[in-house]
Amino acid sequence: MPVLGFDLGGTKLAAAVFSTDGRIICEETLPIGKKTGKDVGRMIADQTTKFLRQQKLTGVEITSIGIAVPGISFKKNETVWAPNIKGWEEYPLKKEIQAIADHIPVKIESDRTCYILGESWVGNARGCSDAVYIAVGTGIGAGILVNGTILSGAHDIAGAIGWMAMQKPYKKRYDDCGCFESSASGAGITKMAISNLRNTKNYTGILSKKPLENLTAQDVFNAYDENDPIAKKIIKHCIMFWGMAVANLVSILNPQKIILGGGVFGPAVKFIPQIHKEAAKWAQPISMQKVSLEATALGKLAGLYGAGLLALQNSNQLNSGHE
Amino acid sequence: MPVLGFDLGGTKLAAAVFSTDGRIICEETLPIGKKTGKDVGRMIADQTTKFLRQQKLTGVEITSIGIAVPGISFKKNETVWAPNIKGWEEYPLKKEIQAIADHIPVKIESDRTCYILGESWVGNARGCSDAVYIAVGTGIGAGILVNGTILSGAHDIAGAIGWMAMQKPYKKRYDDCGCFESSASGAGITKMAISNLRNTKNYTGILSKKPLENLTAQDVFNAYDENDPIAKKIIKHCIMFWGMAVANLVSILNPQKIILGGGVFGPAVKFIPQIHKEAAKWAQPISMQKVSLEATALGKLAGLYGAGLLALQNSNQLNSGHE
Numbered sequence: 001m002p003v004l005g006f007d008l009g010g011t012k013l014a015a016a017v018f019s020t021d022g023r024i025i026c027e028e029t030l031p032i033g034k035k036t037g038k039d040v041g042r043m044i045a046d047q048t049t050k051f052l053r054q055q056k057l058t059g060v061e062i063t064s065i066g067i068a069v070p071g072i073s074f075k076k077n078e079t080v081w082a083p084n085i086k087g088w089e090e091y092p093l094k095k096e097i098q099a100i101a102d103h104i105p106v107k108i109e110s111d112r113t114c115y116i117l118g119e120s121w122v123g124n125a126r127g128c129s130d131a132v133y134i135a136v137g138t139g140i141g142a143g144i145l146v147n148g149t150i151l152s153g154a155h156d157i158a159g160a161i162g163w164m165a166m167q168k169p170y171k172k173r174y175d176d177c178g179c180f181e182s183s184a185s186g187a188g189i190t191k192m193a194i195s196n197l198r199n200t201k202n203y204t205g206i207l208s209k210k211p212l213e214n215l216t217a218q219d220v221f222n223a224y225d226e227n228d229p230i231a232k233k234i235i236k237h238c239i240m241f242w243g244m245a246v247a248n249l250v251s252i253l254n255p256q257k258i259i260l261g262g263g264v265f266g267p268a269v270k271f272i273p274q275i276h277k278e279a280a281k282w283a284q285p286i287s288m289q290k291v292s293l294e295a296t297a298l299g300k301l302a303g304l305y306g307a308g309l310l311a312l313q314n315s316n317q318l319n320s321g322h323e
Numbered sequence: 324m325p326v327l328g329f330d331l332g333g334t335k336l337a338a339a340v341f342s343t344d345g346r347i348i349c350e351e352t353l354p355i356g357k358k359t360g361k362d363v364g365r366m367i368a369d370q371t372t373k374f375l376r377q378q379k380l381t382g383v384e385i386t387s388i389g390i391a392v393p394g395i396s397f398k399k400n401e402t403v404w405a406p407n408i409k410g411w412e413e414y415p416l417k418k419e420i421q422a423i424a425d426h427i428p429v430k431i432e433s434d435r436t437c438y439i440l441g442e443s444w445v446g447n448a449r450g451c452s453d454a455v456y457i458a459v460g461t462g463i464g465a466g467i468l469v470n471g472t473i474l475s476g477a478h479d480i481a482g483a484i485g486w487m488a489m490q491k492p493y494k495k496r497y498d499d500c501g502c503f504e505s506s507a508s509g510a511g512i513t514k515m516a517i518s519n520l521r522n523t524k525n526y527t528g529i530l531s532k533k534p535l536e537n538l539t540a541q542d543v544f545n546a547y548d549e550n551d552p553i554a555k556k557i558i559k560h561c562i563m564f565w566g567m568a569v570a571n572l573v574s575i576l577n578p579q580k581i582i583l584g585g586g587v588f589g590p591a592v593k594f595i596p597q598i599h600k601e602a603a604k605w606a607q608p609i610s611m612q613k614v615s616l617e618a619t620a621l622g623k624l625a626g627l628y629g630a631g632l633l634a635l636q637n638s639n640q641l642n643s644g645h646e
Binding site: 128130142144161167168170179245282286 | 451452453467469470475476477478479481482483484485486487488490491492493497501502563568570571574575576578579604607609610613
């Protein structure tokens with residue numbers, strides 16, 4: 001029986017009705033625009049209403065709803081925290097959508113958790129009981145599957161791998177988002193580039209062609225392709241950090257697969273063999289031998305598919321069908 | 324109904340019959356001596372036979388058997404790997420003990436997994452669904468509970484945290500046992516001391532009173548208490564590494580508790596407040612706020628109690644009674 005999945009991003013809300021076997025029956029994506037707080041909640045509520053009404057016309061009955069949010073879903077008090085949506089510190093999204101959905105179950109998870117669910121359903125982690133999705137975008141987080149189920153932690157904050165400690169001693173610049181994220185996320189790459197540009201005298205390379213305030217991680221990747229020395233230094237450092245992070249997740253969790261995704265993978269996909277080589281230096285050797293390191297198969301759709309599987313698992317249709 | 328637990332260590336085999344609520348009904352510990360390979364297996368087999376015979380005399384019926392081994396228990400092929408027992412590369416311990424136990428179920432787990440099981444049963448992790456036991460002895464490993472169950476990984480090698488990458492770039496000396504373990508385990512502390520003693524000219528401190536080849540981690544802790552500069556430097560470095568490791572497990576797993584145990588905790592228990600302070604610099608701030616960092620409550624008995632709970636969980640007596 002079909003399910004409805006939502007993926008709420010920073011700029012848009014994607015929705016899709018999925019068949020039990022992971023096909024998209026229909027979908028719609030709307031821009032969020034400048035909406036904040038309750039208006040973002042209303043947008044999801046309105047789309048829920050619309051999809052539920054549609055089922056009467058199409059005869060496609062929705063049996064469960066899953067929502068991926070760009071932040072944390074706290075199960076105990078049924079609220080959501082999303083740093084980039086103003087007013088979503090303790091937002092009661094579950095209650096709002098459940099009121100509309102009535103008897104249809106609603107489940108909400110963090111985007112990073114939905115990424116690995118998506119990959120495990122129809123992507124590169126199919127058939128895996130133990131797998132990790134490392135999402136490297138503006139920030140860094142991980143979705144983790146163990147024993148075939150989501151690793152949420154005691155307070156739903158598991159997978160905060162941006163805070164991984166990988167270079168002592170502690171530096172002030174780790175304060176806001178952690179050691180790993182401050183260097184190797186999209187925002188980290190940009191910051192490192194700006195800091196390097198400021199400290200490199202007489203540099204006239206490709207990165208100096210653009211005002212510093214407009215510099216992006218993509219510019220750094222482009223400069224790397226042009227053999228720019230600053231870009232090469234930064235990306236080399238990132239590859240080492242990405243490799244160490246992969247190694248740590250392999251040694252601690254012994255997964256079958258590690259999937260690399262998010263906006264940075266993207267352009268960094270071509271470095272996966274080098275990241276693998278770096279990880280292999282550090283990780284528990286047998287676990288490393290057995291793990292497969294792969295790029296996301298679903299790209300920007302990983303969260304939406306994950307919301308679909310979340311809904312499906314919560315509808316108890318799968319039972320022993322999907323692990 | 325009572326269960327039988329075994330804890331096989333490097334020098335002795337401990338066995339105990341436990342009541343369902345975690346009391347020891349009877350116990351016996353035997354030295355392993357110079358036994359290797361099959362003779363160690365036979366020792367466990369003989370003890371099993373003895374305890375099963377005893378139950379006829381005492382009327383205490385054993386309903387399940389759990390065994391903690393100093394290595395890895397591979398579930399798929401039912402073999403055990405234990406680096407310090409000669410001939411135990413792929414040792415068929417399960418088959419041997421099951422043959423004697425007949426219809427009584429036998430389950431085998433790594434010692435590190437049993438440590439956290441023991442603490443969760445009658446120690447400092449009681450009532451926790453998500454908890455980690457960091458065992459720092461000659462080596463370093465972790466037993467991990469998530470969602471109330473053991474985290475084994477895809478190939479039963481999860482928790483190999485001695486391989487955690489925490490100091491780039493990679494150094495040759497990490498080859499044998501990993502970055503974290505090479506510096507901050509009992510053996511690592513000794514190695515660091517020897518290397519420092521060799522490289523420090525005109526040192527006449529307390530650590531020079533003993534031949535280098537007899538130096539132990541305990542000597543370094545003793546020297547620390549005497550304000551020895553080499554010992555202070557090494558322990559300071561260890562505290563930073565232990566703190567970073569705690570931080571990484573907190574950020575990745577979001578546990579309720581992290582328990583520090585093994586031979587080194589022991590003498591390093593007094594540094595737990597400093598380790599907490601170091602971890603708090605690095606870790607995801609909310610997860611860090613919510614976690615409790617504690618010393619083992621069970622000391623050398625953690626593995627034996629863990630083997631007891633392993634047996635109990637495997638006998639299906641607990642069902643929903645213990646999570």
